[in-house]
Amino acid sequence: xxxxxxxxxxxxxxxxxxxxxxxGEWDFGFEDGNFTHQINVPFxxxxxxxxxxxxxxxxVVWYKRTxxxxxxxxxxxxxxxxxxxxxxxxxxxxxSLVGFHEGGHVPFHLDITAVLQDGENEVIVQAEDPSDxxxxxxxxxxxxxxxxxxxxxxTTGIWQTVWLEAVSETHLERVKLTPDIDHDEIAVxxxxxxxxxxxxxxxxxxxxxxxxxxxxxxxxxxxxQRRIRLQDFNVHDAGRLWAPEHPNLYDIQFRVVxxxxxxxxxxxYFGMRKIxxxxxxxxxxxxxxxxKLVLDQGYFPDGILTPxxxxxIRRDVELTKEMGFNGARKHxxxxxxxxxxxxxxxxxxxxxxxxxxxxxxxxxxxxxxxEWQAAVERDYNHPCIVAWVPINESWGVPxxxxxxxxxxxxxxxxxxTKSLDPTRPVISNDGWEHTKSDLLTIxxxxxxxEQLKERYSTLDNILNSTPGNRLLYAPGHVYGGEPIQVxxxxxIAFKKSDWEGWGYSGASDEQDFAARYHAVISxxxxxxxxxxxxxxxxxxxxxxxxxxxxxxxxxxxxxxxxRQINEGKGLE
Numbered sequence: 001x002x003x004x005x006x007x008x009x010x011x012x013x014x015x016x017x018x019x020x021x022x023x024g025e026w027d028f029g030f031e032d033g034n035f036t037h038q039i040n041v042p043f044x045x046x047x048x049x050x051x052x053x054x055x056x057x058x059x060v061v062w063y064k065r066t067x068x069x070x071x072x073x074x075x076x077x078x079x080x081x082x083x084x085x086x087x088x089x090x091x092x093x094x095x096s097l098v099g100f101h102e103g104g105h106v107p108f109h110l111d112i113t114a115v116l117q118d119g120e121n122e123v124i125v126q127a128e129d130p131s132d133x134x135x136x137x138x139x140x141x142x143x144x145x146x147x148x149x150x151x152x153x154x155t156t157g158i159w160q161t162v163w164l165e166a167v168s169e170t171h172l173e174r175v176k177l178t179p180d181i182d183h184d185e186i187a188v189x190x191x192x193x194x195x196x197x198x199x200x201x202x203x204x205x206x207x208x209x210x211x212x213x214x215x216x217x218x219x220x221x222x223x224x225q226r227r228i229r230l231q232d233f234n235v236h237d238a239g240r241l242w243a244p245e246h247p248n249l250y251d252i253q254f255r256v257v258x259x260x261x262x263x264x265x266x267x268x269y270f271g272m273r274k275i276x277x278x279x280x281x282x283x284x285x286x287x288x289x290x291x292k293l294v295l296d297q298g299y300f301p302d303g304i305l306t307p308x309x310x311x312x313i314r315r316d317v318e319l320t321k322e323m324g325f326n327g328a329r330k331h332x333x334x335x336x337x338x339x340x341x342x343x344x345x346x347x348x349x350x351x352x353x354x355x356x357x358x359x360x361x362x363x364x365x366x367x368x369x370x371e372w373q374a375a376v377e378r379d380y381n382h383p384c385i386v387a388w389v390p391i392n393e394s395w396g397v398p399x400x401x402x403x404x405x406x407x408x409x410x411x412x413x414x415x416x417t418k419s420l421d422p423t424r425p426v427i428s429n430d431g432w433e434h435t436k437s438d439l440l441t442i443x444x445x446x447x448x449x450e451q452l453k454e455r456y457s458t459l460d461n462i463l464n465s466t467p468g469n470r471l472l473y474a475p476g477h478v479y480g481g482e483p484i485q486v487x488x489x490x491x492i493a494f495k496k497s498d499w500e501g502w503g504y505s506g507a508s509d510e511q512d513f514a515a516r517y518h519a520v521i522s523x524x525x526x527x528x529x530x531x532x533x534x535x536x537x538x539x540x541x542x543x544x545x546x547x548x549x550x551x552x553x554x555x556x557x558x559x560x561x562x563r564q565i566n567e568g569k570g571l572e
Contacts, residue, residue, distance in 0.1 A: 013337070023041050029061070044305070045058070045156060059128060060128050060129075062124065063157070065122070067121055068120055079167060080093070080109060080123065084160040085127050087128065087129045089127050091110060127158065131145075138355060138358070148543060168263040169263075173191040175190050177381045181285060181286070186272070195219055198218075198259070199257070199258050202254070202255040203215050205230065206253075242344075247271070247344065248271065249269045274286060274423075281483055282483045291349060292325050292566055293487070293533065294329070295331050297541050299551075307336065316538070324566035326349055329534045331353060335352075343382070354368065354375065357395070357396040376388065391429045393430065400429070401471070427439055433474045440483070444488070445505070447492070452523035456527035462529060485531055486530055486532075489533065501540065504536070522565070522568070
């Protein structure tokens, strides 16, 4: 089986030198546990890049491979990392059970030091992914065998990088970085494992290779916080702030030391960036900011949820920017950290969204809240993330209008997210039937410009509208002056490849497509009240042909023309 490597560092904001990638060929089997196939990890068996390409139901799958530790990793604690395994994973190393994890979109790691042996070691993973479990967070993964409507092929088992990491007994577990541009400070919260008296944490911050701050913290507690003043730029000067137009990043290095001995060294980065809502407007770095987003499902024809390469991830970000968008709403997918890295590096706003379940139950609530907390924790430090979306279009709370429990859950997700991250806006139910949200976000697939212009011309017209025949607010909740954005619209179908499919409206040729795109974009740009939009969508996906690009990322019309329209310059 031909192997396509995915060898890039999987956690770019928290890097150590001693690590080993376990992607590549693994033995693989279906329900009975017989390893009759080989699979290319981290691609799910349903994908072509896995080497299997079988989209039929298999609710239990098995993986096995051996590895030998490099000499430089010997004598340290060894952590086995999984970027994501959908949906439940049980892991054995050398025949010993080492751990279990539930949650198909977030990372986990296991300390396997105690069970390792000299020479070859064997790891076995069982993944369980009930195909039709509607109370399981699944996003766009369909619960039927054949894709249809807005739902796509499932992703079962390992679908992000598997890797080993060597750490000292005393090491940095995680950090939480909170920029404060108003005081020119970065707040550093840290967690240190197996802290001993006299240990210290040394922090160095640099910009463009030049040291701007350093501090040594004499550790008294395993978890604490320190604010570090940068003292390197005028906060009113955008020269070193992060934004899509100038994605400036600071490098940060952490070293845990014991006397002259360096126990742990971690390298990362952060951006000095502020997203806020003031006087009913969205502000980026204390200035009003119009968000021009594109809906991005994050699917690939040969990898499904797993991008085929790091270059493909970067290219998606570059294409988005080339078309004049300054952001993306990652739809019903907790995206690979490598995507967030390139969004940080190249400058693209990202709305982070939970992959929702479809039915409501106590178990669905437990599963969603646990996985969402892990997602917010994983992605908190990325400057590109500027909003959180725990629920989309009442998915998982289908009786929100009539069921007080489901309303309470929707509000609870808003407040839970704010308790974890008070620095970013939270949209508790994107699209309609809002309870408590920091923005009023509306999904509206009206294709006629005059109707859109009229609807978004006055506040009364907006609040009395029911796009898709859905109320904007759930009972007991009313508009409170929040910024208004239209976060799904367009969806113009245009067939430019061999794919057959559908969209919310249709174009007959390139000229018609451009005219239809101009009609819906210009209607929103001309609104005195709309402060941002999210166009549906970046690419065709399976049976949907409503992308600006085909499924294999070929432009349907000139990208410069799309950019021109997005900038409000018309079709001339």
